Amino acid sequence: MCEGETEQEYFEAARIKYGLTTAEIILADNTIGPAPISVVECAEGKCAERGGYDKVFCVFDRDGHESFERARKKIKTLADRKKKPLAIREAISIPCFEFWVLLHHERTDAPFTKCADVIDRVRNHMPGYEKADAAIAKQLMARVEDALGNADWIEGRAENNGYNPYTSVHHVLRHFAQVSNQKVNA
Numbered sequence: 001m002c003e004g005e006t007e008q009e010y011f012e013a014a015r016i017k018y019g020l021t022t023a024e025i026i027l028a029d030n031t032i033g034p035a036p037i038s039v040v041e042c043a044e045g046k047c048a049e050r051g052g053y054d055k056v057f058c059v060f061d062r063d064g065h066e067s068f069e070r071a072r073k074k075i076k077t078l079a080d081r082k083k084k085p086l087a088i089r090e091a092i093s094i095p096c097f098e099f100w101v102l103l104h105h106e107r108t109d110a111p112f113t114k115c116a117d118v119i120d121r122v123r124n125h126m127p128g129y130e131k132a133d134a135a136i137a138k139q140l141m142a143r144v145e146d147a148l149g150n151a152d153w154i155e156g157r158a159e160n161n162g163y164n165p166y167t168s169v170h171h172v173l174r175h176f177a178q179v180s181n182q183k184v185n186a
Helices: 005-017 036-048 068-080 098-102 115-125 134-157 170-185
Strands: 056-061 088-094
Touching (some): 068 088, 134 170
Parallel strands (some): 056 088
């Protein structure tokens, strides 16, 4: 469940890369605005549908959203509840999803004050970078292993850098890889 079109394009490219025919990449219904809590509420609704899902990742970023911490808390509550816990996890980026994109090209723990700064840094590596571009998302798949390693590194430094920057998006890609390997080995 994605907050924006950039994330949706990226995960659609990843779904194809890993050959996952049953994975759904869904753009949250943002009728009340593009906010993290909207992503979580849409994911909760999808989990309640007949058939359900094995696992749902809520992909959203910190940006300037007032509901960021509220959304994170709701995910934890839904996942930890005693009666019918949901297989729901967060996949967040601070300050924005473009930090995950940047990790495809470089390892950095330099703090960012706004998303535009991250996008400028991405454009040092990809001069034509634009948000929600399917062709760029497909290009990034060639560098996923670099991003995974860099994300593991930043995760280990997160507490020391005040979680700026930070991402947990790599957990979604690792899950895709695991499911893909299970499919191949089945």
